[in-house]
Amino acid sequence: MLSVTIFFFLAAILQGVVGGTAGCGKTPPASGTKSIGSRQYILQVPANYSPTKEYKLIFGFHWLGGSMTNVAPAYYGLRDLANETAIFVAPNGIDNGWANTNDRDLNFVDQLLTELQNTLCVDEKQIFSTGFSYGGGMSYSLACSRANVFRAVSVIGGAQLSGCTGGETKIAYLGIHGVVDSVLNVSQGRGLRDRYLRVNSCQTKTASEPPRGADSNYIKTEYTCSAGYPVWWIAHGGDHTPAPSGQNWMATHTWDFWTRAIYEGVSNPPTTTSTPTVPTTTTSAPVPPPTGNCASSYGQCGGQGWNGATCCQSGACQVVNQWYSQCL
């Protein structure tokens, strides 16, 4: 009886020390290419990994035509900044993209999360996602449907390409877009941002954008939103790119957003694992009303869950995937 009591006492103490996910306390898997069923991913476990320490978990999604090997090992420049304090994962898309047909990619991410939480010591309050272009669309899709799992996202040159199921739960949102993006028009990036300006109850603010030109020239707008759920918008002067010329300011701002900005004005940092409270007051957020006008060239003109324009000012509306049709 006494030994049983001691056992539970020790178990309780150990739990207090270790805490975290089921993988805490276990020998970690090696870094490298792995698979779950037919799906692949690259895992990067920090050097000097300690099984009793909880780590940030960062997802990096590749662009259309790219693969997980374009994301690992640099992870959009974030790995250097993390300095071995985060677990990184680069999932691989089907057909080099994230069409997310019938939520197959969301399901893959769910499986991946379960796998990683069972084998590694993950800080569940610090799970993040980023990606460029289609990878930005996938990160946005996760923001929409997995806001209770992911703490914040950084969407680089993205659009609603992989769907947005839900999309009414607060999540810290950073959008980065070039004003002369010739693949996914900047207006699409603004549209994603505007959703979270509304959902996160942000105050109205004018976002200046730089003139067309260099992608090293950028302007950051920090919106004041519900504490713990900031929205940042960074417009740069360039085209469709995951990394600006010169210093990678995209990585430094993403890191600053994930490690500092999300805690600003928060004494007890919010855990997105709890049910978010519905704001009682609706503050004005700059959501452009649906105009009923046709979408411009390269604009979105359809897809499941899309409520915007379904006609094109020029070109024809072509189906890209279940979630996205584009004026081409």
Ligand SMILES: *[C@@H]1O[C@H](CO)[C@@H](O)[C@H](O)[C@H]1NC(C)=O
């Ligand atoms: C990276 O981490 C190591 C070990 O904790 C530390 O000595 C080093 O100063 C860090 N480097 C940077 C650039 O923060």
Ligand SMILES: *[C@@H]1O[C@H](CO)[C@@H](O)[C@H](O)[C@H]1NC(C)=O
């Ligand atoms: C983006 O769309 C706007 C109209 O909304 C258009 O005036 C502009 O030329 C487009 N930009 C690019 C780079 O295609």
